[in-house]
Amino acid sequence: MTIRSDRDHGQRYRPRMSCLKKLEATVVQMQDPSTGVKGTDQKLNVTIIPHVITGQDIVAWITKNMNIDSDEAQAFGTMLVAFGYIYPLQDHKKLVLRPDGSLYRFQTPYFWPVQKWKAEDTDYAIYLAKRNIRKKGVLDAYEQEEYNKLHKWMNHKWDFIVMQAKEQYHAGKARQKADRVVFDCQERAYWIVHRPPPQTHSAMDYGLDRHIDPNAEEKKTYDYYRRIIIYTQQAVMRSRVKSSVSLGALAKYITTFKNHDPFLVPCLPSNPWQTDDDSYWELNTPDVEIPTKMRVERWSFSFYELLNDPRGRADFKIFLKKEFSGENLAFWEAAEELKWGTAASMSEKAEHIFKTFLAPGAPRWINIDGRTMGLTVKGLEHPHRYVLDAAQTHIFMLMKKDTFYRYLKSPVYKEMQKKAISPAPHNFSEAQLQQNMRNRRPSIDPIITWQKEQEEKAKAEAASGPKVRDRCMLKMLYLTSYVHMTAEQLVPIICIATSK
Amino acid sequence: MCDQTFLAITFGPCDNCSQNKPLMNIYLKNEPINYCSLCVELMACQGLAKGETIHTLKAESETLKTKLEEERAKLHDVELHQVAEKIEALGQFVMKTRRTLKGHGNKVLCVDWCRDKRRIVSSSQDGKVIVWDAYTTNKEHAVTMPCTWVMACAYAPSGCAVACGGLDNKCSVYPLSLDKNENLAAKKKSVAMHTNYLSSCSFTNSDMQILTSSGDGTCALWDVESGQLLQSFHGHSADVLSLNLAPSETGNTFVSGGCDKKANVWDMRSGQNVQSFETHESDINSVKYYPSGDAFATGSDDATCRLYDLRADREVAIYSKESIIFGASSVDFSLSGRLLFAGYNDYTINVWDVLKGTRVAILFGHENRVSTVRVSPDGTAFCSGSWDNTLRIWA
Numbered sequence: 001m002t003i004r005s006d007r008d009h010g011q012r013y014r015p016r017m018s019c020l021k022k023l024e025a026t027v028v029q030m031q032d033p034s035t036g037v038k039g040t041d042q043k044l045n046v047t048i049i050p051h052v053i054t055g056q057d058i059v060a061w062i063t064k065n066m067n068i069d070s071d072e073a074q075a076f077g078t079m080l081v082a083f084g085y086i087y088p089l090q091d092h093k094k095l096v097l098r099p100d101g102s103l104y105r106f107q108t109p110y111f112w113p114v115q116k117w118k119a120e121d122t123d124y125a126i127y128l129a130k131r132n133i134r135k136k137g138v139l140d141a142y143e144q145e146e147y148n149k150l151h152k153w154m155n156h157k158w159d160f161i162v163m164q165a166k167e168q169y170h171a172g173k174a175r176q177k178a179d180r181v182v183f184d185c186q187e188r189a190y191w192i193v194h195r196p197p198p199q200t201h202s203a204m205d206y207g208l209d210r211h212i213d214p215n216a217e218e219k220k221t222y223d224y225y226r227r228i229i230i231y232t233q234q235a236v237m238r239s240r241v242k243s244s245v246s247l248g249a250l251a252k253y254i255t256t257f258k259n260h261d262p263f264l265v266p267c268l269p270s271n272p273w274q275t276d277d278d279s280y281w282e283l284n285t286p287d288v289e290i291p292t293k294m295r296v297e298r299w300s301f302s303f304y305e306l307l308n309d310p311r312g313r314a315d316f317k318i319f320l321k322k323e324f325s326g327e328n329l330a331f332w333e334a335a336e337e338l339k340w341g342t343a344a345s346m347s348e349k350a351e352h353i354f355k356t357f358l359a360p361g362a363p364r365w366i367n368i369d370g371r372t373m374g375l376t377v378k379g380l381e382h383p384h385r386y387v388l389d390a391a392q393t394h395i396f397m398l399m400k401k402d403t404f405y406r407y408l409k410s411p412v413y414k415e416m417q418k419k420a421i422s423p424a425p426h427n428f429s430e431a432q433l434q435q436n437m438r439n440r441r442p443s444i445d446p447i448i449t450w451q452k453e454q455e456e457k458a459k460a461e462a463a464s465g466p467k468v469r470d471r472c473m474l475k476m477l478y479l480t481s482y483v484h485m486t487a488e489q490l491v492p493i494i495c496i497a498t499s500k
Numbered sequence: 501m502c503d504q505t506f507l508a509i510t511f512g513p514c515d516n517c518s519q520n521k522p523l524m525n526i527y528l529k530n531e532p533i534n535y536c537s538l539c540v541e542l543m544a545c546q547g548l549a550k551g552e553t554i555h556t557l558k559a560e561s562e563t564l565k566t567k568l569e570e571e572r573a574k575l576h577d578v579e580l581h582q583v584a585e586k587i588e589a590l591g592q593f594v595m596k597t598r599r600t601l602k603g604h605g606n607k608v609l610c611v612d613w614c615r616d617k618r619r620i621v622s623s624s625q626d627g628k629v630i631v632w633d634a635y636t637t638n639k640e641h642a643v644t645m646p647c648t649w650v651m652a653c654a655y656a657p658s659g660c661a662v663a664c665g666g667l668d669n670k671c672s673v674y675p676l677s678l679d680k681n682e683n684l685a686a687k688k689k690s691v692a693m694h695t696n697y698l699s700s701c702s703f704t705n706s707d708m709q710i711l712t713s714s715g716d717g718t719c720a721l722w723d724v725e726s727g728q729l730l731q732s733f734h735g736h737s738a739d740v741l742s743l744n745l746a747p748s749e750t751g752n753t754f755v756s757g758g759c760d761k762k763a764n765v766w767d768m769r770s771g772q773n774v775q776s777f778e779t780h781e782s783d784i785n786s787v788k789y790y791p792s793g794d795a796f797a798t799g800s801d802d803a804t805c806r807l808y809d810l811r812a813d814r815e816v817a818i819y820s821k822e823s824i825i826f827g828a829s830s831v832d833f834s835l836s837g838r839l840l841f842a843g844y845n846d847y848t849i850n851v852w853d854v855l856k857g858t859r860v861a862i863l864f865g866h867e868n869r870v871s872t873v874r875v876s877p878d879g880t881a882f883c884s885g886s887w888d889n890t891l892r893i894w895a
Contacts (some may be wrong), residue, residue, distance in 0.1 A: 016750065018801070018802070019803070019825045019826045019827070019845075019846075020740070022825040023825065047850040066822065066823050067822075067823075068823045069599055069862075071862070071864060072823060072848075072862055075846060075847065075848055075862075075864060076823065076846070078847070079826070079846050079847075201868055201888075205887075207695070208649060208667075210713070210715065210716035210738065210739045210759050210783075211697065211716060211717075211718075211739050212717060212737070212738040212739055212759065212889075213695045213738075218737050220554070220558070220591040221554075222547075222548055222552075222557055223544045223545045223561070225554065225557035225558050225561045226543070226545075226546075227544045227556060228561040228564070228565070229561050229564055230526055230527075230540065230543070230544060231735075231773060231776065232561065232567075233526065233527040233530075233562035233564060233570055234525065234526050234527055234772075234774075235568050235774075235775065235776070235813075236564065236567050236568050236571055237527055237532070237765060238571070238775070238813070240571070240575055240811065240812060240813040241575065241811040241812055242575045242577055242812070243577050243578050243579075243809070243812045243814075243816070244577050244578040244583070245575050245579060245811070245812075246794065246795075246809050246812040247580055247583045247809065247812070247816060248583060249792070249794060249811075250580075250583075250790065250792070250794065250809070250837070250851055250855075251583050251584065251586075251587060251855060253790075253791065253792045253794075253835050253836070253837055254587070254836050254838045254854070254855065255587065255793070255838035256835070256836075257835060258836055258838065260835060260836065260838035260879075260893075261834050261838060261839075261879055262835065262878070262879050262880040262881075263593070263595075263834045263835075263839055263879065264836060264838060264839075265836070267880060271880050271881070271895055272618075272635065272880065273599070273635075273880055273881040273893060273895035274598065274895050275597040278635065280880070281617060281618070284878070296606060303749070304748070304749040307696070307749070334601070336705070337706075338521040339705075340704055340705045340706035340709060341706065342708045342723055342724065342725040342726070343707055343723040343725065343726055343727055343730070344726060345729055368596055379511065380518055380556060383521075385520070385730075385769075386510060386511050386769050389510060389511075389769075396749065426582055440635060440636045441636075442633060442635075442636050442638070443616065443618060443633070443635070445640075445659075445678060446614055446616045446658070446659025446660065446677060447617070447659060447660050447677075447678055448620065448678070449616070449659065450658045450659055450660050451801065462724075474532065474751070
């Protein structure tokens with residue numbers, strides 16, 4: 001359903017149809033009498049239609065002149081047909097280019113989509129009315145429907161429309177039969193492009209209009225320039241790196257991950273999408289007992305890769321437990337939770353983190369330099385989402401530069417490398433592949449996986465020992481039952497006792 | 501990943517108003533200062549001082565721009581294709597459609613993968629948002645939005661919710677349920693509110709925050725639970741069409757692309773625009789970070805895709821061909837970053853060699869514009885959504 005508007009196909013708003021100008025140039029070239037596509041005359045009933053070209057000639061010309069494959073040439077040709085620069089003579093409602101003997105003609109520039117002449121509803125109404133005058137019942141079902149709709153909408157100017165239709169009909173009758181047939185074909189092709197039949201689409205449909213017209217000149221007031229100055233000043237002062245260094249890093253990343261990219265090197269045992277066998281996913285679940293060799297290798301690429309993989313992080317935790325330095329990672333995880341958590345829970349989380357990791361004498365005290373500690377503690381007076389940023393970065397860098405490398409050299413990691421499995425590649429026969437396709441296995445709903453993960457986390461937290469707050473609670477319960485005091489009377493005593 | 505450990509003060513007392521707020525690091529007469537966003541705005545809008553006119557300001561901005569170009573040029577010592585010479589060329593690719601997902605009644609506008617590597621959520625023009633298990637091609641959930649043109653959809657990191665929005669100017673979060681008969685619209689949560697259409701949305705590292713971009717020219721960060729606006733990002737002068745969060749370990753930046761031909765990099769904490777690139781000749785439809793987070797690619801209506809290096813602070817590659825004249829609507833990288841998949845308005849998908857700048861494959865199959873292309877989280881396949889109402893999984 002088209003919404004009436006004055007837009008000329010969005011060309012006012014940035015040349016979103018800039019492709020049309022390039023298509024135009026190609027079409028002009030194709031019609032060159034010496035180097036263009038060769039046309040012939042075709043007999044249609046009693047008339048002869050001139051300049052008819054075949055699909056395969058079009059594809060051949062595009063292949064040769066644009067230096068591309070015939071597949072791409074066919075796709076390009078389909079675009080030409082979809083936009084209405086070339087129209088099919090047979091099966092005129094389907095706007096595709098068939099690379100065989102199907103017949104096509106070049107559309108006259110009058111009907112090219114790039115012209116400023118808008119495909120208005122008024123014009124469409126006149127066209128349908130004209131065809132109705134010529135012969136009753138010649139309109140297709142969808143056209144009849146459109147005609148009725150337009151009749152209702154434009155009732156107020158229907159006399160004008162009928163008059164125009166009659167004029168055009170008489171003007172058409174005055175032409176030669178051959179010309180009339182050609183013109184009718186061209187006009188029909190134009191309207192197929194701009195008012196597509198049901199179940200087809202119009203290439204002129206570009207989607208939604210932009211809200212802000214980017215072609216409109218931005219008002220250059222003084223604040224416009226001031227903003228540019230503020231931005232550019234800080235941009236100039238930013239540190240940047242030599243191209244050779246940064247591009248080298250990009251290339252290095254690609255080389256490092258090359259064997260892990262399923263598009264470059266086939267993943268083992270096989271790509272589930274290709275063979276319909278999901279062993280690859282089964283072997284690489286987040287909580288798998290024994291990971292694959294590739295996965296373990298990936299952990300060594302960077303600390304970020306290790307932390308990002310839940311299995312890798314778990315292995316790292318085992319290593320940290322052996323070293324009795326799990327508080328760094330625990331702090332980092334808690335800080336992440338604070339950063340990405342809901343706004344409502346922030347102050348509570350911040351307090352909890354302070355008591356557990358930062359307060360003097362805290363059970364899991366982290367070792368950061370005085371300056372960072374000072375900044376963080378000060379910031380915690382008014383906790384906000386990024387209050388732990390400095391401390392978190394410090395701890396992360398500490399782990400990345402020191403702990404991570406020790407992990408890679410540790411027996412924990414070396415054990416894992418030895419234990420890791422290397423699945424053999426699948427070699428399915430055609431029949432097996434067919435069977436796989438029939439037996440695709442569904443997987444556990446991610447909601448269930450998530451619920452399980454949360455349960456595991458809660459269990460782990462409970463198992464790692466009660467925290468300060470909980471210790472406080474336990475003491476209170478113990479004392480209320482034996483000392484016959486109320487909780488309120490006990491609170492100040494307990495807090496003094498545990499805050500030493 | 502860049503090893504810069506610096507203690508940038510991003511929150512604290514503003515040097516101007518002394519209130520505790522997120523701070524932007526800017527320069528006043530070549531001296532670094534930390535102002536909150538309100539004070540920066542006030543600074544920009546303050547009246548002309550003595551001796552200042554629009555022309556002096558314009559001249560000053562021009563000189564600064566030239567200086568920026570000079571600084572960039574000083575470190576421009578090598579081109580990408582020179583670095584790529586040492587890397588071996590890619591072999592032939594055989595990528596086929598492995599699944600075709602039919603079920604949408606109208607143009608598919610957006611797609612996102614779940615972290616379980618096989619589920620996807622897709623949204624279309626008729627307001628339907630469908631969650632599929634792409635591996636078995638089963639539809640698992642379906643939501644009907646109260647608006648049409650749902651241009652943005654995203655899967656939550658936990659896999660328990662989806663977010664979507666479009667012409668309703670809002671971003672809504674729908675918690676998914678194990679009960680297939682439950683009406684998901686009942687538990688819908690309205691999170692973001694813009695003044696124009698929502699073009700793109702993305703969850704951050706958790707289910708609790710959403711980053712959105714809109715046709716009103718702004719991006720915004722929201723708290724899901726309360727619907728509170730945490731930070732807004734102003735700087736685009738036209739519709740913002742796409743955004744992408746940085747995958748880096750510090751995870752504090754994101755890039756956005758808009759109809760003003762600019763791709764801007766933002767600091768999520770302070771709302772400051774830290775880098776900006778304006779080399780495209782037309783609207784930027786899609787932006788995507790390189791897997792390491794040190795570069796990003798863009799797809800635009802000018803029929804080119806470009807690669808921008810963030811550390812070198814410049815455009816380093818243009819992916820274009822004479823025969824490609826239709827705009828690129830969506831781009832994504834393969835897992836290693838070697839391949840760039842780009843969907844175009846001429847119904848095809850072109851696969852580019854990121855380092856060498858050549859096209860390695862062209863994929864046919866869709867019968868209308870390819871509106872969205874996304875690689876799966878483990879890189880085993882990519883999904884393309886098109887205006888022909890279908891989604892295809894390629895591997």
